Amino acid sequence: MTRFALLVEYDGRPFMGWQRQAHGPSVQQALEEAVFAITGEKAAVHASGRTDAGVHALGMRAHVDIAKPITPFRLMEALNARVRPAPVAVLACEVVADDWHARFSCIGRSYEYRIVNRRATLTHEKGLAWQVAHPLDTDAMAAGAAQLLGRHDFTTFRSAHCQADSPVRTLDRLEVARIGDRVTVRAAARSFLHHQVRSMVGCLVHVGMGRWTPDDVGAALAAQDRQRLALNAPPDGLFFVSAAYP
Amino acid sequence: MTRFALLVEYDGRPFMGWQRQAHGPSVQQALEEAVFAITGEKAAVHASGRTDAGVHALGMRAHVDIAKPITPFRLMEALNARVRPAPVAVLACEVVADDWHARFSCIGRSYEYRIVNRRATLTHEKGLAWQVAHPLDTDAMAAGAAQLLGRHDFTTFRSAHCQADSPVRTLDRLEVARIGDRVTVRAAARSFLHHQVRSMVGCLVHVGMGRWTPDDVGAALAAQDRQRLALNAPPDGLFFVSAAYP
Numbered sequence: 001m002t003r004f005a006l007l008v009e010y011d012g013r014p015f016m017g018w019q020r021q022a023h024g025p026s027v028q029q030a031l032e033e034a035v036f037a038i039t040g041e042k043a044a045v046h047a048s049g050r051t052d053a054g055v056h057a058l059g060m061r062a063h064v065d066i067a068k069p070i071t072p073f074r075l076m077e078a079l080n081a082r083v084r085p086a087p088v089a090v091l092a093c094e095v096v097a098d099d100w101h102a103r104f105s106c107i108g109r110s111y112e113y114r115i116v117n118r119r120a121t122l123t124h125e126k127g128l129a130w131q132v133a134h135p136l137d138t139d140a141m142a143a144g145a146a147q148l149l150g151r152h153d154f155t156t157f158r159s160a161h162c163q164a165d166s167p168v169r170t171l172d173r174l175e176v177a178r179i180g181d182r183v184t185v186r187a188a189a190r191s192f193l194h195h196q197v198r199s200m201v202g203c204l205v206h207v208g209m210g211r212w213t214p215d216d217v218g219a220a221l222a223a224q225d226r227q228r229l230a231l232n233a234p235p236d237g238l239f240f241v242s243a244a245y246p
Numbered sequence: 247m248t249r250f251a252l253l254v255e256y257d258g259r260p261f262m263g264w265q266r267q268a269h270g271p272s273v274q275q276a277l278e279e280a281v282f283a284i285t286g287e288k289a290a291v292h293a294s295g296r297t298d299a300g301v302h303a304l305g306m307r308a309h310v311d312i313a314k315p316i317t318p319f320r321l322m323e324a325l326n327a328r329v330r331p332a333p334v335a336v337l338a339c340e341v342v343a344d345d346w347h348a349r350f351s352c353i354g355r356s357y358e359y360r361i362v363n364r365r366a367t368l369t370h371e372k373g374l375a376w377q378v379a380h381p382l383d384t385d386a387m388a389a390g391a392a393q394l395l396g397r398h399d400f401t402t403f404r405s406a407h408c409q410a411d412s413p414v415r416t417l418d419r420l421e422v423a424r425i426g427d428r429v430t431v432r433a434a435a436r437s438f439l440h441h442q443v444r445s446m447v448g449c450l451v452h453v454g455m456g457r458w459t460p461d462d463v464g465a466a467l468a469a470q471d472r473q474r475l476a477l478n479a480p481p482d483g484l485f486f487v488s489a490a491y492p
Contacts, residue, residue: 010369013370056370077365087369087370087372089369091366123255123257123333124257124259124333
């Protein structure tokens with residue numbers, strides 16, 4: 001048995017999310033079926049993060065154990081050939097130690113949230129960004145973001161369906177940048193709660209529109225109450241960017 | 247009658263190109279039908295450039311004459327509402343002089359060609375870039391591009407269907423830039439021949455793959471012979487970026 005680590009890009013639009021679902025296609029299923037087509041083995045593909053329906057990945061990390069002798073390069077090529085027409089691409093593949101785990105060995109995750117701040121709806125980026133018509137004050141958004149940095153109880157920014165043992169997370173980075181009508185929020189932490197990035201971005205957009213002050217973000221955090229959430233950003237603009245390992 | 251200038255973005259994938267065609271949808275038709283729905287007027291929408299099937303625009307300029315009294319802002323909003331679900335967005339709208347013409351007043355056009363240089367096929371960028379598996383030497387591509395700058399007879403880089411009176415054009419800019427696996431070719435000229443950008447990019451990719459030397463680009467240009475073209479790049483990666491006016 002050889003453990004292979006994969007670097008995976010995908011377009012989340014046609015999927016119910018990363019994780020296998022009974023009621024629709026998933027990235028995990030697409031990859032596991034490709035592995036089966038290549039090896040005849042029913043191997044589970046584990047990812048560093050379980051993205052939701054409609055959420056994309058530029059650099060998801062995953063691993064899979066395969067008994068059949070195959071080189072990493074040939075496995076990558078075969079996966080890319082077999083996974084079609086699903087919009088999933090394996091960008092890199094390497095052999096890792098048997099105790100390397102895409103999820104449990106991961107010590108850092110980063111996401112990017114893409115907003116297009118204009119009145120017109122999206123064309124080629126439809127489903128790949130959140131179009132926000134109201135002009136966004138990105139300085140105010142950055143001030144709001146600063147209130148979330150560090151170690152906190154993120155209950156306010158956590159989905160009711162979150163299965164994590166603790167709502168406490170340490171947010172290492174939450175930056176807001178604007179280039180023209182593009183507003184990008186970049187987030188990094190050891191791990192995130194379910195919906196945490198989308199919930200934080202939703203509140204920052206609320207601040208950017210002037211409906212909240214930056215201090216309201218800190219107050220919502222301190223309340224540790226999901227009812228205090230301003231809004232949850234749609235999945236469209238969210239990209240899993242990278243996972244870090246020791 | 248008021249003349250309105252439009253700034254238009256579109257996703258070229260579902261269209262036969264900018265220009266009205268009997269056999270399929272076009273951007274021009276989508277906009278003209280939206281104008282008709284708003285005003286009841288059968289007005290022609292003229293663009294600064296006629297992009298081919300599958301070619302995109304970030305900042306196409308166009309104009310239309312409308313008799314019905316309407317403000318530029320309301321016209322823009324109404325066009326964006328009526329043009330749906332076609333992936334066309336009007337980003338700006340202003341009143342211009344009656345002799346301002348999107349095509350004939352235009353003194354500069356710029357394009358961007360997006361290449362993703364990797365083995366894996368595209369996911370969320372499918373149809374929005376050209377995936378080239380062979381590693382590209384972008385220094386060689388830049389050296390090849392330099393041979394095309396200036397005023398030349400571009401017959402080699404011109405479609406057989408080109409309707410321009412003369413094959414002579416002055417290429418002001420042809421730059422090759424790489425960021426990671428993204429290779430972007432940026433081109434600017436007063437005007438381009440039909441297929442010129444795609445033909446130039448195709449030859450530069452031939453250079454990048456090592457099948458041509460940079461000097462072969464100059465030799466192909468000097469030959470003034472369409473048979474000397476290495477290859478025509480697909481429409482997917484081509485974006486009309488901007489048009490300049492006095």
